[in-house]
Amino acid sequence: xxxxxxxxxxxxxxxxxxxxxxxxxxxxxxxxxxxxxxxxxxxxxxxxxxxxxxxxxxxxxxxxxxxxxxxxxxxxxxxxxxxxxxxxxxxxxxxxxxxxxxxxxxxxxxxxxxxxxxxxxxxxxxxxxxxxxxxxxxxxxxxxx
Amino acid sequence: xxxxxxxxxxxxxxxxxxxxxxxxxxxxxxxxxxxxxxxxxxxxxxxxxxxxxxxxxxxxxxxxxxxxxxxxxxxxxxxxxxxxxxxxxxxxxxxxxxxxxxxxxxxxxxxxxxxxxxxxxxxxx
Ligand SMILES: Nc1ncnc2c1ncn2[C@@H]1O[C@H](COP(=O)(O)OP(=O)(O)OP(=O)(O)O)[C@@H](O)[C@H]1O
Ligand SMILES: [Mg+2]
Numbered sequence: 001x002x003x004x005x006x007x008x009x010x011x012x013x014x015x016x017x018x019x020x021x022x023x024x025x026x027x028x029x030x031x032x033x034x035x036x037x038x039x040x041x042x043x044x045x046x047x048x049x050x051x052x053x054x055x056x057x058x059x060x061x062x063x064x065x066x067x068x069x070x071x072x073x074x075x076x077x078x079x080x081x082x083x084x085x086x087x088x089x090x091x092x093x094x095x096x097x098x099x100x101x102x103x104x105x106x107x108x109x110x111x112x113x114x115x116x117x118x119x120x121x122x123x124x125x126x127x128x129x130x131x132x133x134x135x136x137x138x139x140x141x142x143x144x145x
Numbered sequence: 146x147x148x149x150x151x152x153x154x155x156x157x158x159x160x161x162x163x164x165x166x167x168x169x170x171x172x173x174x175x176x177x178x179x180x181x182x183x184x185x186x187x188x189x190x191x192x193x194x195x196x197x198x199x200x201x202x203x204x205x206x207x208x209x210x211x212x213x214x215x216x217x218x219x220x221x222x223x224x225x226x227x228x229x230x231x232x233x234x235x236x237x238x239x240x241x242x243x244x245x246x247x248x249x250x251x252x253x254x255x256x257x258x259x260x261x262x263x264x265x266x267x268x269x270x
Contacts, residue, residue, distance in 0.1 A: 014186035039216075039247060046218040050185045103227055107219035107255055114254055 004071040012063040021045040040115035047108035048080035048131045056084025076135045083128035174206040180213040183221030205237035212243040
């Protein structure tokens, strides 16, 4: 597998969530990932980027989110980075149904965990959050759709 | 690469339809055709549309037609559950119809099918 990387830096605008997930899933499509896995990647990226905008930046639209995509060996690694408020208790934040917003269901991290092969969250209060997700590229089934 | 093309075609398609949702009012029932993508941007549009009709037009039954929904994430699911909670004390209900098979897994993971009625219908309109 040829290694490849793309970095996208964008304003914390809701419409950029679409662009971020399309870019990630397009990279997945070039790796011949099956369609259902492309859908999973779209959800995971959507969750991480939405979290940066909604929670990290409290919906302010003049901040910056970074999406890093990297293909190496048998992995597609996706990072979503913000320099927002950070997470006080990562373990608690990642629990099912936990949300600091009463209107939300606390599903984002559950989807990231369920749809990707690995999920790591680094965060510090006041300086930001970095979510790293990995999708394994199974080349046994080059085109199973 | 067919896949990549499809993805971009979908994207262009989604953009054009997700902004304006088709709707139909029938007595106290609101039918909404939720096409395209339901994420943080379009979910808040959906929320406003439904809440205005509940508050101002006395709508008590909301039916979301999802035949042409390509994508949903937690923001979309949260808005649906939120409308359920808003309608409950009013004696109302929300129903999802014709959810496409590729969205079954995320629906299942969300727990929504345990709370809200999912139906399958012949497509009309
Ligand atoms: N980038 C971030 N910056 C700051 N806080 C975050 C960030 N991402 C997540 N959080 C915190 O972690 C909690 C859980 O996130 P998760 O995505 O699982 O649920 P949610 O966003 O609250 O709800 P949902 O994703 O269902 O809309 C959030 O409520 C928020 O408090
Ligand atoms: Mg979230």
